[in-house]
Amino acid sequence: MPAPMDALQKVDDNLEAGLTRLFALLRIPSISTQTSHAKDCRAAAEWLKAELSSLGFATTIHETPGHPIVVARREGPAGAPHVLFYGHYDVQPVDPVSLWKSDPFDPQLVTNPDGTKEIRARGAADDKGQVMTFVEACRALIESNGELPVGVTIVIEGEEESGGENLLPFLKAHSEELKADLALICDTGMLDAKTPAITTMLRGMVGEEVTIIAADRDLHSGMFGNAARNPIQVLCDIISALRDGATGRITLNGFYDGVPELPDSVREQWREIGPTDEDSLGAVGLRWPAGEQGYSALEQTWCRPSCEINGISGGYEEDGFKTVLPARAMAKISFRLVGEQDPEAIRASFRAHVRARVPSDCTVEFKPHGGSRASVVPSDMLQLASALTALTEEWGTQATVIGCGGSIPVVGEVKEALGLDTLLIGFGLDDDRIHSPNEKYSLTSFHKGTRSWVRVLMALAQ
Amino acid sequence: MPAPMDALQKVDDNLEAGLTRLFALLRIPSISTQTSHAKDCRAAAEWLKAELSSLGFATTIHETPGHPIVVARREGPAGAPHVLFYGHYDVQPVDPVSLWKSDPFDPQLVTNPDGTKEIRARGAADDKGQVMTFVEACRALIESNGELPVGVTIVIEGEEESGGENLLPFLKAHSEELKADLALICDTGMLDAKTPAITTMLRGMVGEEVTIIAADRDLHSGMFGNAARNPIQVLCDIISALRDGATGRITLNGFYDGVPELPDSVREQWREIGPTDEDSLGAVGLRWPAGEQGYSALEQTWCRPSCEINGISGGYEEDGFKTVLPARAMAKISFRLVGEQDPEAIRASFRAHVRARVPSDCTVEFKPHGGSRASVVPSDMLQLASALTALTEEWGTQATVIGCGGSIPVVGEVKEALGLDTLLIGFGLDDDRIHSPNEKYSLTSFHKGTRSWVRVLMALAQ
Numbered sequence: 001m002p003a004p005m006d007a008l009q010k011v012d013d014n015l016e017a018g019l020t021r022l023f024a025l026l027r028i029p030s031i032s033t034q035t036s037h038a039k040d041c042r043a044a045a046e047w048l049k050a051e052l053s054s055l056g057f058a059t060t061i062h063e064t065p066g067h068p069i070v071v072a073r074r075e076g077p078a079g080a081p082h083v084l085f086y087g088h089y090d091v092q093p094v095d096p097v098s099l100w101k102s103d104p105f106d107p108q109l110v111t112n113p114d115g116t117k118e119i120r121a122r123g124a125a126d127d128k129g130q131v132m133t134f135v136e137a138c139r140a141l142i143e144s145n146g147e148l149p150v151g152v153t154i155v156i157e158g159e160e161e162s163g164g165e166n167l168l169p170f171l172k173a174h175s176e177e178l179k180a181d182l183a184l185i186c187d188t189g190m191l192d193a194k195t196p197a198i199t200t201m202l203r204g205m206v207g208e209e210v211t212i213i214a215a216d217r218d219l220h221s222g223m224f225g226n227a228a229r230n231p232i233q234v235l236c237d238i239i240s241a242l243r244d245g246a247t248g249r250i251t252l253n254g255f256y257d258g259v260p261e262l263p264d265s266v267r268e269q270w271r272e273i274g275p276t277d278e279d280s281l282g283a284v285g286l287r288w289p290a291g292e293q294g295y296s297a298l299e300q301t302w303c304r305p306s307c308e309i310n311g312i313s314g315g316y317e318e319d320g321f322k323t324v325l326p327a328r329a330m331a332k333i334s335f336r337l338v339g340e341q342d343p344e345a346i347r348a349s350f351r352a353h354v355r356a357r358v359p360s361d362c363t364v365e366f367k368p369h370g371g372s373r374a375s376v377v378p379s380d381m382l383q384l385a386s387a388l389t390a391l392t393e394e395w396g397t398q399a400t401v402i403g404c405g406g407s408i409p410v411v412g413e414v415k416e417a418l419g420l421d422t423l424l425i426g427f428g429l430d431d432d433r434i435h436s437p438n439e440k441y442s443l444t445s446f447h448k449g450t451r452s453w454v455r456v457l458m459a460l461a462q
Numbered sequence: 463m464p465a466p467m468d469a470l471q472k473v474d475d476n477l478e479a480g481l482t483r484l485f486a487l488l489r490i491p492s493i494s495t496q497t498s499h500a501k502d503c504r505a506a507a508e509w510l511k512a513e514l515s516s517l518g519f520a521t522t523i524h525e526t527p528g529h530p531i532v533v534a535r536r537e538g539p540a541g542a543p544h545v546l547f548y549g550h551y552d553v554q555p556v557d558p559v560s561l562w563k564s565d566p567f568d569p570q571l572v573t574n575p576d577g578t579k580e581i582r583a584r585g586a587a588d589d590k591g592q593v594m595t596f597v598e599a600c601r602a603l604i605e606s607n608g609e610l611p612v613g614v615t616i617v618i619e620g621e622e623e624s625g626g627e628n629l630l631p632f633l634k635a636h637s638e639e640l641k642a643d644l645a646l647i648c649d650t651g652m653l654d655a656k657t658p659a660i661t662t663m664l665r666g667m668v669g670e671e672v673t674i675i676a677a678d679r680d681l682h683s684g685m686f687g688n689a690a691r692n693p694i695q696v697l698c699d700i701i702s703a704l705r706d707g708a709t710g711r712i713t714l715n716g717f718y719d720g721v722p723e724l725p726d727s728v729r730e731q732w733r734e735i736g737p738t739d740e741d742s743l744g745a746v747g748l749r750w751p752a753g754e755q756g757y758s759a760l761e762q763t764w765c766r767p768s769c770e771i772n773g774i775s776g777g778y779e780e781d782g783f784k785t786v787l788p789a790r791a792m793a794k795i796s797f798r799l800v801g802e803q804d805p806e807a808i809r810a811s812f813r814a815h816v817r818a819r820v821p822s823d824c825t826v827e828f829k830p831h832g833g834s835r836a837s838v839v840p841s842d843m844l845q846l847a848s849a850l851t852a853l854t855e856e857w858g859t860q861a862t863v864i865g866c867g868g869s870i871p872v873v874g875e876v877k878e879a880l881g882l883d884t885l886l887i888g889f890g891l892d893d894d895r896i897h898s899p900n901e902k903y904s905l906t907s908f909h910k911g912t913r914s915w916v917r918v919l920m921a922l923a924q
Binding site: 203205207209214215216217219220221222223224225226227228229230232233235236237239240241242243245277280281284285286287288289290291292297298300301304305306307308309310311312313314315316317320321322323324325326329330331332334336359360361369370404405406407 | 665667669671676677678679681682683684685686687688689690691692694695697698699701702703705707739742743746747748749750751752753754759760762763766767768769770771772773774775776777778779782783784785786787788791792793794796798821822823831832866867868869
């Protein structure tokens with residue numbers, strides 16, 4: 001296996017042509033939630049099929065009940081590991097269009113006042129630009145070395161932005177042909193513009209909608225106030241009791257079972273490099289972390305479980321006043337999970353917490369929503385170390401492992417269907433405005449992202 | 463002054479003609495909230511003016527910025543007291559019309575399976591039927607005796623159902639010509655179909671809309687959950703702390719200042735005659751009083767102060783789930799007041815309670831709503847005893863004093879503008895469906911109600 005220098009040079013040489021290819025993909029308005037764009041989703045799949053076929057991948061378009069899935073496979077040298085790369089070609093809607101500085105599907109290379117350049121288009125960062133860093137890396141490796149250092153299967157779906165239910169059944173149905181040693185996903189971000197990162201902790205989630213029902217009709221609060229049970233009061237009591245006000249800890253029985261403490265080494269690294277509480281909360285008008293005492297805002301969102309009230313509703317909510325004593329009140333509550341927390345155990349514990357607080361002449365209804373475990377890459381995983389080294393070499397700054405407060409369901413689905421661990425390596429930045437007007441992807445993310453994948457794939461071959 | 467027998471006989475003789483007169487008034491669709499019915503409101507005022515003029519009242523229609531107010535005055539014998547009667551000619555809207563068994567403005571005299579009769583029409587009970595009991599009583603007294611036993615001023619307004627702001631300024635501007643010794647209102651109910659009642663306790667009210675604001679935008683609960691303050695959680699903590707879960711008492715500082723204990727005699731009477739907890743709560747699908755321990759549901763609504771959450775709103779409330787961590791959450795909260803509780807002191811205490819619980823990087827906004835003291839007729843008031851005796855004689859069942867959980871603002875306005883105490887004497891029943899389709903007024907309420915006023919006016923002359 002030759003040194004990567006040839007392939008890295010090839011990336012640099014190909015940059016302009018690579019941008020042209022990315023722009024062609026960005027021009028396809030593949031908005032998956034809007035049925036009027038179904039043909040555009042198919043066009044994006046066809047474009048990727050042609051592109052990957054031209055690089056010598058055996059490429060198929062798989063039909064699903066929704067948008068098609070592109071699968072492309074190219075073998076590596078005998079005995080080399082095989083990796084499964086996942087990405088998505090669909091994009092978010094573009095409303096409100098009036099806030100865009102240019103047509104969201106007419107990609108622009110914009111030069112900022114500080115001289116940096118960025119690609120502006122819907123999907124530039126999420127996820128077409130990130131997908132193409134991997135494809136362009138494969139091109140550079142193939143063009144410079146004649147082959148890939150590892151076997152590569154690329155799966156690119158079209159329903160990531162529309163909560164598509166079709167990926168997991170597809171993975172399960174094709175688990176034999178999708179066999180690999182490791183999964184790679186390029187749909188996350190760097191710590192900051194200089195510091196590459198691998199996301200090793202993703203929180204799981206379990207959601208519940210809970211409705212408290214008291215009287216069999218709305219009542220007049222003058223006629224019944226005091227004597228008739230108020231379901232909003234009951235709901236507020238239940239919610240208030242979920243969190244210990246003094247410590248910020250969630251009070252559900254067994255809630256912290258399976259929650260690991262952050263290794264000191266990682267905690268110290270985060271405190272050194274990560275944003276301070278002032279940085280992360282100050283950006284949204286807040287100052288002090290609200291959750292568990294003794295943890296920074298970063299730690300609270302990256303590696304601690306949480307409980308959030310996502311919505312609440314009851315009685316009269318419009319302008320003015322109505323002295324109604326409502327018959328029901330509803331809340332949507334979600335828990336973000338870490339480590340080995342069991343979503344169904346937590347759902348059961350939550351329901352027990354509620355039932356213990358529902359007065360005997362009220363009833364309660366639950367509607368479950370979601371239920372996924374946290375994903376954690378073991379910090380001693382060999383490929384993690386290799387990939388971190390490769391990233392550090394490319395960026396000249398020590399690569400770091402980070403957490404992500406959100407959930408990326410595909411990580412769990414890949415694990416469930418294929419038994420694979422995933423390395424989440426991405427080059428997005430916090431200000432990429434994904435899902436918002438004027439989405440962008442930094443030219444540096446695209447260029448050095450492509451170079452990073454060359455190095456990572458070479459490193460994984462070792 | 464002759465015995466009332468002549469006048470009572472006259473009421474009986476006039477019943478059919480009186481019904482005809484009431485039906486004429488009920489045919490006028492004087493819905494005050496709908497501007498398209500403004501001319502009908504004026505027609506109702508004109509009808510009353512003609513009716514009262516024909517009875518020898520000096521009658522005027524006073525213009526207001528809204529619907530007109532009818533004022534009619536007829537002097538009593540020299541040295542007799544003068545009473546001010548208040549009623550309203552406007553009615554509630556009739557939607558949904560499809561649920562009415564007959565046209566709401568085509569009054570019907572309906573015979574029930576048990577042989578009792580009722581008047582079905584919008585306004586039959588609230589308040590045209592009740593108003594006409596008083597007018598017909600005046601007619602019978604005048605026709606039989608040639609004069610009224612007391613001086614009478616009748617004020618009938620047209621904005622009671624539309625929260626009209628014009629009555630209080632009118633009362634203040636005309637306080638000289640409206641001078642009287644006592645106010646009478648016929649807009650309340652009996653204890654039950656057999657037991658006449660005078661409502662001597664009306665709760666006051668103070669309302670607050672409170673909004674908690676945390677971050678300067680809605681956040682993703684995955685990215686910020688735990689670290690960023692959740693305003694719904696803050697609001698639930700505040701609401702939950704308003705009531706002591708063990709005792710059911712409101713925790714605001716000074717909340718019970720000025721709250722009188724119910725005299726044992728009244729409590730015993732209520733326990734004997736009043737509906738049980740099963741009766742009052744069972745009718746709406748509940749069983750146990752939710753408020754202060756040691757008080758029956760009746761006592762809790764008639765003579766104890768309360769705190770109700772009338773509405774709450776925040777985050778995502780529609781179908782499905784959205785993992786939003788909202789920027790703000792809002793609740794509408796009202797307190798019903800009794801005795802000498804001071805609405806502004808309670809508002810201040812509530813705001814202090816909230817401010818003490820708002821974390822330092824959240825802000826709070828308050829919107830005041832209403833603020834009226836409770837109205838209480840002293841139980842040793844001479845005219846109260848006379849009126850109770852008169853009612854007892856008419857109905858053959860001991861008349862009782864009752865409370866009312868709601869608020870009737872005109873009682874406070876009459877006290878404020880004219881310095882008058884009010885006797886609330888009405889003949890409505892719990893099943894009159896006021897504000898609802900198929901509103902009715904029992905023929906017995908109309909007939910014996912008219913006879914009751916004859917007796918009460920004679921008694922007040924003593």
